[in-house]
C-alpha cells in the first residue's frame with residue numbers, strides 16, 4: 038500500500054515545483070513600461086514585453102534621424118533627431134512590430150500583456 042501513496046506524493050510535489058518555477062521565472066509579470074535606445078542603427082532592446090497600459094519611450098542616441106513606424110493598425114513617431122525621445126502608451130494587448138521610417142531594415146517588436 039505504501040509505494041503507490043509515495044509515488045502520488047512525489048508526482049504532486051513535482052507539479053507544485055514546476056508551478057513555482059514558472060511563477061518565479063518572471064515572464065508572466067512583465068515590466069509596466071520601458072525604455073528603448075536607438076543606437077548604432079538598431080533598437081535596443083529590439084524585443085520588449087510590457088504590461089497593458091504601460092508606456093515605452095524611445096530615445097535616439099545616433100547623430101542621424103530615426104523614427105518609429107508601426108505595422109497595422111499603424112501609428113508613427115515624428116522624425117527623431119539626436120537626443121530626442123518619443124513615448125507611446127499601449128492600452129491594448131498584442132504583439133506590435135515596428136521599423137524605422139528612415140531605415141526600414143531596423144526592426145523592433147513590442148509585446149503587450
Ligand SMILES: [Cu+2]
Pocket residue numbers: 078102103104137138139140143
Ligand atoms: Cu533609422
